[in-house]
Amino acid sequence: MERITLNVPAISCGHCVMAVTKALDKLEGVDDVDVNLGKKAVTVSFDSSKVSVAKIGETLAEEGYPVAR
Numbered sequence: 001m002e003r004i005t006l007n008v009p010a011i012s013c014g015h016c017v018m019a020v021t022k023a024l025d026k027l028e029g030v031d032d033v034d035v036n037l038g039k040k041a042v043t044v045s046f047d048s049s050k051v052s053v054a055k056i057g058e059t060l061a062e063e064g065y066p067v068a069r
Contacts, residue, residue, distance in 0.1 A: 008041065009040050
């Protein structure tokens with residue numbers, strides 16, 4: 001299991017937290033999602049043999065929450 005923290009500046013409210021969590025929970029291989037609203041960060045625990053960091057970032061962008069580089 002791997003863990004990554006992504007900077008997602010578009011997260012601004014409780015609805016954002018729910019939308020991000022719901023979208024990432026649907027991905028096969030994602031084990032846990034923790035959204036820190038104050039830090040505008042998303043920490044994801046995932047199985048890298050089932051889902052890539054790129055796919056996680058793509059999913060966030062599709063939901064309207066692009067990852068800051």
